[in-house]
């Protein structure tokens with residue numbers, strides 16, 4: 079099954095509307111170069127509406143970086159799926175390692191968020207990945223297996239067909255240390271097999287993105303791997319030319 083490459087930019091907690099202008103204009107100016115690749119940008123919540131408005135009618139789609147599982151209620155600081163849909167936003171990153179590390183995100187809360195996103199018609203980009211010490215002690219596969227099994231628990235094959243998975247080794251995020259194409263492919267192939275065991279043939283259509291210091295200089299080799307279907311880009315998504323460089327490697 080062929081899978082359309084996806085390049086998603088995770089702006090993290092960067093860019094007020096004023097600060098985002100140059101990047102947004104830069105991407106819009108080059109949007110006609112985008113072909114055969116799904117492109118998503120995920121700004122902070124305060125910049126979502128601006129981004130959605132600016133990218134309307136272009137091939138660039140907009141995603142959020144988190145979503146709560148409840149429809150509404152007493153959850154100070156959180157955002158619901160219907161609030162994101164109203165903007166409108168189409169994608170949402172769920173379970174990023176920074177959410178897990180600093181904000182108490184667990185596989186259980188990832189699971190609740192994924193279900194809420196799917197129920198609202200948002201496409202979840204579900205992040206998994208091991209810490210450096212887990213890689214060094216040979217636990218990578220066991221760690222991502224639990225993250226997938228618990229994070230996607232209760233999903234049907236139809237649900238699974240709608241999600242995107244991102245493999246982001248935590249030691250490669252923001253460090254300049256990229257997984258080698260072979261290291262990444264090994265885990266991506268493992269994840270694909272795991273998804274096949276859980277959901278059957280739809281696994282062959284699920285996009286598995288790589289994230290962790292992806293940049294124009296290394297994107298081509300990573301994206302050439304059989305089970306690497308795109309990238310989730312942090313730092314290099316903040317400069318239009320760098321992000322476009324990755325998009326054009328896809």
Ligand code: PGA
Nearest residue numbers: 251252290291311312313
């Ligand atoms: P990075 O971040 O590209 O800056 O390493 C990737 C991510 O955290 O999604």
